[in-house]
Amino acid sequence: MPIHTETRTLLTIVTEGVVENLLLADLDRLGVRGYTITNARGSGAHGLRDANWDAATNIRVEIICARAQAENLIEFLREHYFANYAMVTFLHEVEVLRPEKF
Amino acid sequence: MQLDPVILFFLFGLAAGLLRSELKLPAALYDSLSIVLLLAIGLKGGEGLAQQALLPLLPQIGAVIVLCLIQTLLAFAILRGPGRFERADAAATAAHYGSVSVATFAVAVAWLAARGIAFEPQMAILLAIMEVPAILLGIILARGIRRETDWGKLGHEAFLGKGVTLLLGGMLIGWIAGPEGLAPIKGVFFDLFKGVLALFLLEMGLIVSRQMVELKRSGPFLIAFGLGMPLCSALLGLGVGTLLGFSTGGLTLLATLAASASYIAVPAAMRLAVPEAKPAISLAASLGVTFPFNILAGIPLYHWLASTVNRG
Numbered sequence: 001m002p003i004h005t006e007t008r009t010l011l012t013i014v015t016e017g018v019v020e021n022l023l024l025a026d027l028d029r030l031g032v033r034g035y036t037i038t039n040a041r042g043s044g045a046h047g048l049r050d051a052n053w054d055a056a057t058n059i060r061v062e063i064i065c066a067r068a069q070a071e072n073l074i075e076f077l078r079e080h081y082f083a084n085y086a087m088v089t090f091l092h093e094v095e096v097l098r099p100e101k102f
Numbered sequence: 103m104q105l106d107p108v109i110l111f112f113l114f115g116l117a118a119g120l121l122r123s124e125l126k127l128p129a130a131l132y133d134s135l136s137i138v139l140l141l142a143i144g145l146k147g148g149e150g151l152a153q154q155a156l157l158p159l160l161p162q163i164g165a166v167i168v169l170c171l172i173q174t175l176l177a178f179a180i181l182r183g184p185g186r187f188e189r190a191d192a193a194a195t196a197a198h199y200g201s202v203s204v205a206t207f208a209v210a211v212a213w214l215a216a217r218g219i220a221f222e223p224q225m226a227i228l229l230a231i232m233e234v235p236a237i238l239l240g241i242i243l244a245r246g247i248r249r250e251t252d253w254g255k256l257g258h259e260a261f262l263g264k265g266v267t268l269l270l271g272g273m274l275i276g277w278i279a280g281p282e283g284l285a286p287i288k289g290v291f292f293d294l295f296k297g298v299l300a301l302f303l304l305e306m307g308l309i310v311s312r313q314m315v316e317l318k319r320s321g322p323f324l325i326a327f328g329l330g331m332p333l334c335s336a337l338l339g340l341g342v343g344t345l346l347g348f349s350t351g352g353l354t355l356l357a358t359l360a361a362s363a364s365y366i367a368v369p370a371a372m373r374l375a376v377p378e379a380k381p382a383i384s385l386a387a388s389l390g391v392t393f394p395f396n397i398l399a400g401i402p403l404y405h406w407l408a409s410t411v412n413r414g
Contacts, residue, residue, distance in 0.1 A: 016373070018369075018370050018373045018374065019373070019374065022374055047382075048312075051129055052126065052127075052129055052132070052305075052308070052309065053129065053132055053305070053309050054366055054369075054370065055365075055366075055369050055370070055373075055381065055385060057129075083377075083378075084377035084378050085373075085377060
């Protein structure tokens, strides 16, 4: 039996661990229904972020949603976070099972 | 002069970091060690407080709040004036210097203990109190009192951060349990204190080494500030402690607290409340200069000043 999938958009946000609670409150307000957070390490415009202690932690937040909502979220992040926080965002087309969840 | 082994651990971490060694402690260990240290300081303070009246503490609490506010304003004036910092950077860095560093306090406690010098048990409560006022004043200095600032959330952030929560929780447990109640857990929190502190300082050495690299970019003014500000603050702390009639041990600790600069609670709060301030500047000063200065040279100096004041 072929698997039925539908296309959704995966929005990935890599940012500073310190903004986690603030960001989650914003995502919640913007109607995000679910997300996954992992601790992350890396290097970029804000230098090495090796997660060795409080101020150097990074997180990666993944959200699967409709394309339009992902674009809204990015617009919001651009306005409120991009200027002052280390933040990288990107979009991916993904195939999901049980599309009603997203 | 003989160096405490905990200081040698710090120097070891610092050297390993500067030599770019592969040495790395797991982040979870750093977290666990800091939890044990905070609880141990809280428990010890609470245990002492159980044996004395609490009402006389109120004027002391008021006095240290004023001390923190003066330190923050002084640091802000120096950074804005001669330092020519932007407003947000000056306010955020000043808040670091108006607040306190628990690690520095822990080293001072170990330093006094190694020499058998007693101090007032309420120092732990003053430590918890002194974390907070500079955060709120720093935010006001950066942004003014604006209506859109969410003070409820910021207050929550400042008063219920990890450090203050653990200190006050430990103190409450120590106060309720008293010395006899604490006896069964003494092994973990009191007897192991120096060992935990040694490991913690090893990690601090590694962290500081990275800030020292950062320091090269920020120039001589920041280094001068990182050395001069703790000296001014220590004198202010000694003045307040003398007015409050503290013992030599208590004076040393209050001077150390005043001289110390936060590197956990304040950076996190400032990152959220004053996001345009550059965290690299404040951390380079507080971690790269002030922390090592205080634990290597400051504490013995403050103790010497304290004993001079108390003798005179």
